[in-house]
Amino acid sequence: DAKTTQPTSMDCAEGRAANLPCNHSTISGNEYVYWYRQIHSQGPQYIIHGLKNNETNEMASLIITEDRKSSTLILPHATLRDTAVYYCIVRVVGAGNMLTFGGGTRLMVKP
Amino acid sequence: DAGVIQSPRHEVTEMGQEVTLRCKPISGHNSLFWYRQTMMRGLELLIYFNNNVPIDDSGMPEDRFSAKMPNASFSTLKIQPSEPRDSAVYFCASSLKGGTGELFFGEGSRLTVL
Numbered sequence: 001d002a003k004t005t006q007p008t009s010m011d012c013a014e015g016r017a018a019n020l021p022c023n024h025s026t027i028s029g030n031e032y033v034y035w036y037r038q039i040h041s042q043g044p045q046y047i048i049h050g051l052k053n054n055e056t057n058e059m060a061s062l063i064i065t066e067d068r069k070s071s072t073l074i075l076p077h078a079t080l081r082d083t084a085v086y087y088c089i090v091r092v093v094g095a096g097n098m099l100t101f102g103g104g105t106r107l108m109v110k111p
Numbered sequence: 112d113a114g115v116i117q118s119p120r121h122e123v124t125e126m127g128q129e130v131t132l133r134c135k136p137i138s139g140h141n142s143l144f145w146y147r148q149t150m151m152r153g154l155e156l157l158i159y160f161n162n163n164v165p166i167d168d169s170g171m172p173e174d175r176f177s178a179k180m181p182n183a184s185f186s187t188l189k190i191q192p193s194e195p196r197d198s199a200v201y202f203c204a205s206s207l208k209g210g211t212g213e214l215f216f217g218e219g220s221r222l223t224v225l
Binding site (some may be wrong): 041042044093 | 115142144146154155156159167202204207208211212213214215217218219
């Protein structure tokens, strides 16, 4: 699976949009971009995934650049409950479904 | 849906003792994963099963660790003998093989080996 690079930490004001970047310059054509988050002491939670088109669900939006070398997870109106570590992972769907987690971005949402 | 269920949630034991962690995956899921999380090493995949068969155990740290999946609704991760460096949070996750790739994680078992 391709390697990803994320900032170690970010801050965001409550109610504002949180934009979390991820670089995956070695991504292959059949690899998807997945985002998970881990709230303190809980198991990781799936947020969203995409191949090349932008995706949106009830939790977040995923913007993938045209060359697919980077992506941005957007939490449109961050709340204190969104404080967590966010992991960007690239992998081939169906290849065992296993995930390799990197260090992630620690997002702190502040009042 | 009850989600992935792990037990025990917390375990404190002494070095040399046997530890057994248990996991019940989501009904209908056919892939199961065991992860370990520590401050130093983050989240590491230990082993995963497809249709109850171990597929990749390259992440299992050493022979003291073993995992079984006797049926589709139950898996165990055993450490014998346990050592202080095994102290970590152990997560179990399940998914539908070949599906969207979404993994559903349990709440974890926090192990402390004294």
